[in-house]
Amino acid sequence: xxxxxxxxxxxxxxxxxxxxxxxxxxxxxxxxxxxxxxxxxxxxxxxxxxxxxxxxxxxxxxxxxxxxxxxxxxxxxxxxxxxxxxxxxxxxxxxxxxxxxxxxxxxxxxxxxxxxxxxxxxxxxxxxxxxxxxxxxxxxxxxxxxxxxxxxxxxxxxxxxxxxxxxxxxxxxxxxxxxxxxxxxxxxxxxxxxxxxxxxxxxxxxxxxxxxxxxxxxxxxxxxxxxxxxxxxxxxxxxxxxxxxxxxxxxxxxxxxxxxxxxxxxxxxxxxxxxxxxxxxxxxxxxxxxxxxxxxxxxxxxxxxxxxxxxxxxxxxxxxx
Numbered sequence: 001x002x003x004x005x006x007x008x009x010x011x012x013x014x015x016x017x018x019x020x021x022x023x024x025x026x027x028x029x030x031x032x033x034x035x036x037x038x039x040x041x042x043x044x045x046x047x048x049x050x051x052x053x054x055x056x057x058x059x060x061x062x063x064x065x066x067x068x069x070x071x072x073x074x075x076x077x078x079x080x081x082x083x084x085x086x087x088x089x090x091x092x093x094x095x096x097x098x099x100x101x102x103x104x105x106x107x108x109x110x111x112x113x114x115x116x117x118x119x120x121x122x123x124x125x126x127x128x129x130x131x132x133x134x135x136x137x138x139x140x141x142x143x144x145x146x147x148x149x150x151x152x153x154x155x156x157x158x159x160x161x162x163x164x165x166x167x168x169x170x171x172x173x174x175x176x177x178x179x180x181x182x183x184x185x186x187x188x189x190x191x192x193x194x195x196x197x198x199x200x201x202x203x204x205x206x207x208x209x210x211x212x213x214x215x216x217x218x219x220x221x222x223x224x225x226x227x228x229x230x231x232x233x234x235x236x237x238x239x240x241x242x243x244x245x246x247x248x249x250x251x252x253x254x255x256x257x258x259x260x261x262x263x264x265x266x267x268x269x270x271x272x273x274x275x276x277x278x279x280x281x282x283x284x285x286x287x288x289x290x291x292x293x294x295x296x297x298x299x300x301x302x303x304x305x306x307x308x309x310x311x312x313x314x315x316x317x318x319x320x321x
Contacts, residue, residue, distance in 0.1 A: 003052055006036060007096040026050045028095070029062075042066050042091030050097055056081045057097045059088060066091055117240070120190035129193035130165055134158035135201050161196060168192040176242040186242040191220060191241075195234035202226045232258050 002023050008017045010061025019036060028036040038047075044064035051058040060079040061068040067076040069089040082088075084099040091124035119125055121245035136278040141157035142149070177183045206226065239245055245253070 003100055004050060004057070005098040005100070005102075006050065007098065008036070008038070009094040009096075010040075011091075024112055028090070036095075038091070038093055040091040040093045043071055043093060047090050048088070048095075052099060055099065055101065057086070057088075057099065059097070097108070117237075120187045120284045121184065123186050126186040126189040129197065130162055133193045133196045133200075134162050134166065136197065137161040140200065141259070155201065165189060165192045165196065172238050179243050180241075182241075186282060187241045188238060191234055191237045195230060198230055199227065211264045224266070228258050228262050231261075273284070 003022060004030075005018055005020045006025055006026065008019065009015075018281055023035070025170075026036060026049070027034045027046060028038065028048040028050065029046040030038055030043050033208065034046065042065075044062070044066070046062045047064040048068055049060045049308040051060070058081055059068065059070065059075075061075050061077055063077040067074045069075070070080060070082060070086065073233045082097070084097065084102040086097055088095045088097065106256070121287060129231060135158070137158040137160075138154055141154045145154075166189070169185055169192055172188045173183040176188075203223070206219050209222060210216060213219075232251075232254045236250050237255065239250045243250075
């Protein structure tokens with residue numbers, strides 16, 4: 001059984017390699033007579049000697065050119081005892097020394113053991129969400145009309161939304177098949193449907209807040225923030241089923257991708273706003289008020305307060321005013 005294991009991480013940190021050794025003494029350097037041969041040009045020919053000493057490890061710098069760093073402290077031509085799992089820096093290569101008795105964390109599941117995530121894989125649940133999305137899209141289309149249109153004329157809205165859900169799910173199922181050898185199609189249908197559902201509620205909430213705050217800019221900023229958060233959450237959940245990534249990497253990828261997309265769209269919108277009218281200054285879709293409206297003023301009182309708008313001063317011709 002191996003006595004010493006060394007994890008090697010290059011400067012780019014894009015690749016890690018673990019080497020296990022039966023011997024109790026392991027030499028590290030660029031020379032071909034070492035047990036661990038590194039191509040790092042900042043590592044000496046015989047740079048380091050690693051030796052097991054009971055439940056600790058002895059690390060001895062062999063008088064290298066650039067020294068050995070342990071915990072940020074440089075050691076040159078010295079021997080030091082360190083516990084198993086200690087990270088060592090030589091040149092631009094990071095080494096982590098383990099003994100065979102070092103505890104190993106339990107394996108992580110490819111998909112977290114979460115009751116809700118399991119529920120998303122249920123076809124009935126997925127189709128139920130898709131139908132809910134279609135129904136909400138149909139209701140939104142009805143609210144956006146100025147007269148009672150026939151159902152046939154409103155059908156393109158729910159059909160387009162459901163088609164978008166299926167395209168999203170199909171794309172990520174294909175990615176998952178390549179990366180994890182698992183399609184998880186129904187999971188992606190559920191995630192995208194939930195994203196669309198929450199997006200509709202957020203969109204309506206933003207419109208009402210913008211109306212009651214009497215600020216179009218407040219609605220725009222709030223819409224960007226809330227919708228960006230929703231997309232990050234949806235992309236994070238999607239990557240859970242489509243890729244073998246740690247939670248940290250999923251958050252970074254989702255955040256960076258969302259940020260680049262939002263900034264690109266905002267920049268495009270600002271750059272061509274002078275030539276194209278994207279939106280009117282006020283929303284033109286009227287929806288049922290949820291908090292009621294302020295009571296109107298009597299017409300005579302309104303006229304009395306606005307009479308001054310129609311008062312004109314007499315101009316004197318002789319003064320030239």
